Amino acid sequence: xxxxxxxxxxxxxxxxxxxxxxxxxxxxxxxxxxxxxxxxxxxxxxxxxxxxxxxxxxxxxxxxxxxxxxxxxxxxxxxxxxxxxxxxxxxxxxxxxxxxxxxxxxxxxxxxxxxxxxxxxxxxxxxxxxxxxxxxxxxxxxxxxxxxxxxxxxxxxxxxxxxxxxxxxxxxxxxxxxxxxxxxxxxxxxxxxxxxxxxxxxxxxxxxxxxxxxxxxxxxxxxxxxxxxxxxxxxxxxxxxxxxxxxxxxxxxxxxxxxxxxxxxxxxxxxxxxxxxxxxxxxxxxxxx
Numbered sequence: 001x002x003x004x005x006x007x008x009x010x011x012x013x014x015x016x017x018x019x020x021x022x023x024x025x026x027x028x029x030x031x032x033x034x035x036x037x038x039x040x041x042x043x044x045x046x047x048x049x050x051x052x053x054x055x056x057x058x059x060x061x062x063x064x065x066x067x068x069x070x071x072x073x074x075x076x077x078x079x080x081x082x083x084x085x086x087x088x089x090x091x092x093x094x095x096x097x098x099x100x101x102x103x104x105x106x107x108x109x110x111x112x113x114x115x116x117x118x119x120x121x122x123x124x125x126x127x128x129x130x131x132x133x134x135x136x137x138x139x140x141x142x143x144x145x146x147x148x149x150x151x152x153x154x155x156x157x158x159x160x161x162x163x164x165x166x167x168x169x170x171x172x173x174x175x176x177x178x179x180x181x182x183x184x185x186x187x188x189x190x191x192x193x194x195x196x197x198x199x200x201x202x203x204x205x206x207x208x209x210x211x212x213x214x215x216x217x218x219x220x221x222x223x224x225x226x227x228x229x230x231x232x233x234x235x236x237x238x239x240x241x242x243x244x245x246x247x248x249x250x251x252x253x254x255x256x257x258x259x260x261x262x263x264x265x266x267x268x269x270x271x272x273x274x275x276x277x278x279x280x281x282x283x284x285x286x287x288x289x
Contacts, residue, residue, distance in 0.1 A: 025136060033142035033166050050211065056199050062183075069180040076176050082169055085160050090143065090167045094159055097149045104150035116147040126151050131162060142166055 005012040020027040046053075052063035084091045106114045112129040124134040124147045131138060137145040142164030144152060152159050165171055238247040247253060 025140065028136075028140055030136075030139040033140070033164050046213075056197070058197060065180065065183075069182065072176050072178070072180060075172075079169060079172050079176065085169055086163055086167045087169075087172065090163070094143065094163065097144065097146050098153065098159065100146045101149040101153055104147055106147075106151045106154050114151045116150055118147060128152070128155075128162070
């Protein structure tokens with residue numbers, strides 16, 4: 001934060017005005033077992049129903065129901081193919097943490113607590129029984145961090161026994177166990193005396209209809225690269241390095257720019273008589289020869 005205050009005071013003031021529980025790991029809740037600070041899960045659902053959200057209400061609900069029915073069925077089939085007690089992504093993540101834990105040195109201190117050294121001036125306390133680490137990543141994510149993994153591997157224990165139950169195969173089976181059954185078509189639905197649901201009044205707007213939402217300044221287009229917009233870009237002067245102006249309006253420009261050509265003393269010109277071939281044209285006959 002001190003470095004941010006020096007580099008960008010405006011960004012420091014904007015961030016300090018926010019609740020630390022929304023952006024700082026030290027203040028995040030531990031019960032969710034997830035350290036994501038964005039709404040990617042909501043965006044993933046919105047992208048899945050992009051074809052249905054502009055349809056009438058009954059058609060929209062039917063498309064969403066069919067999508068969820070297919071998804072639950074597909075997930076149940078995928079879970080049966082798992083060869084590990086956790087999912088494939090979690091398994092790859094745990095294996096990566098295991099490879100990085102070799103750079104940590106744990107020291108037993110008593111009562112299932114360890115002191116783990118991870119580089120210069122980096123030292124953390126790990127409690128295996130309480131499943132806690134001083135870095136708080138184990139408590140937030142539910143998967144042993146690199147410090148806890150070093151302790152687990154030193155004690156020759158199974159690291160998957162210390163992964164939270166949210167990531168276990170049994171939990172996924174319970175999550176996708178409910179079944180969304182199929183329904184008959186509208187022609188077989190029972191009729192009622194109520195008025196049918198009609199489409200709302202539609203007014204065609206000018207231009208091509210939009211199918212995607214407006215991206216934020218720090219979001220990346222699919223298959224593209226990050227390119228900040230002008231309203232998120234803080235320009236700096238190329239002469240003094242300060243923000244708020246450029247080198248054209250910088251007050252130090254006159255001190256750093258060389259004098260103009262008109263103010264420089266003129267060089268003496270040679271007399272025209274010394275170079276007659278440059279000042280007087282040749283006769284017409286000589287030029288023809």
